[in-house]
């Protein structure tokens with residue numbers, strides 16, 4: 001079976017090439033927005049006069065007429081313009097299927113990407129460190145090949161390339177089709193294949209084998225800096241040069257944090273997908289959890305400040321994104337993602353299964369009110385999530401010590417900061433769980 005995979009490489013266009021990028025993205029936006037306008041405003045009129053609905057293919061045919069009116073469209077690669085309408089169509093499909101909102105017009109600086117869909121016209125030259133695309137290096141008179149840093153080997157067959165920008169950097173996203181392992185059969189799963197992950201209070205992800213993955217993305221210093229940049233921006237006059245400059249600085253900073261977050265998320269999910277065949281997560285509604293706690297005037301919410309802090313940390317690690325990446329990366333390796341009900345996982349003792357809110361003695365410590373089992377609150381919750389996953393898979397964990405693993409995962413396989421969680425605990429891990437499974 002084949003699956004799509006995308007590699008993102010930083011590219012370093014020359015001033016000339018960058019100018020061309022701007023022109024292409026401008027034209028693609030124009031075509032996209034005109035197509036959107038046509039669908040939004042004229043669909044009824046179109047249906048009544050033409051006897052059919054506006055289709056993607058129909059819109060794509062109309063590009064020819066559009067070019068007759070706007071000659072500058074002829075100077076950019078035709079395929080990119082076509083792709084803008086394909087993107088528009090997918091946005092509408094998502095809307096009709098309920099997966100997305102009504103498509104919105106594309107804006108400069110926010111939607112600067114464009115796609116080259118024809119593999120025949122794309123060459124990724126890893127050896128020379130260049131990317132060759134229509135208008136870029138295909139003939140001796142065009143804008144020349146684009147310099148790129150291929151920080152990793154490509155595998156699979158190239159299907160398309162998207163050029164885009166975040167903040168101040170340009171990048172190329174190379175989509176390839178790769179062969180993937182056949183999905184794991186349920187009867188082939190053993191306890192050792194199963195690991196659970198929970199969001200941590202201190203680090204983004206905590207696993208049932210005691211590993212702490214990742215580190216908070218935004219530090220207090222970053223937050224101060226962001227605030228300062230926002231203030232600077234607020235003091236400038238809209239449309240002035242200083243306003244643009246301040247906006248650029250703020251964008252560069254947020255783009256940097258976004259890159260940091262993306263890098264960390266990818267590292268965590270890649271390690272997971274490579275090392276585990278079944279990953280269990282809590283079925284949480286991220287949106288509901290991050291809903292504002294402010295409440296209404298008549299009924300003000302409680303713990304507003306505390307909730308705001310929690311929101312920040314949940315959104316900071318992008319739990320939804322972690323889940324999305326885990327799902328597709330596990331699929332590449334033939335693994336599966338399973339979700340179990342979240343109720344009470346943070347209040348359940350992993351050792352004796354007693355549910356008591358009082359056991360959670362602080363934000364990050366758990367001490368069972370019934371049996372006295374003490375551990376990191378997030379690791380305890382992850383173990384409980386794993387137990388529920390094992391039950392859901394029909395692999396009943398051993399009685400008494402529900403799937404409490406003996407060793408933490410090897411630090412060498414963990415992406416970021418991994419440390420043994422029990423170091424402040426009272427008992428060594430081996431002592432509490434003498435006869436349990438290896439995770």
Ligand SMILES: [Zn+2]
Nearest residue numbers: 349352368371
């Ligand atoms: Zn207990």
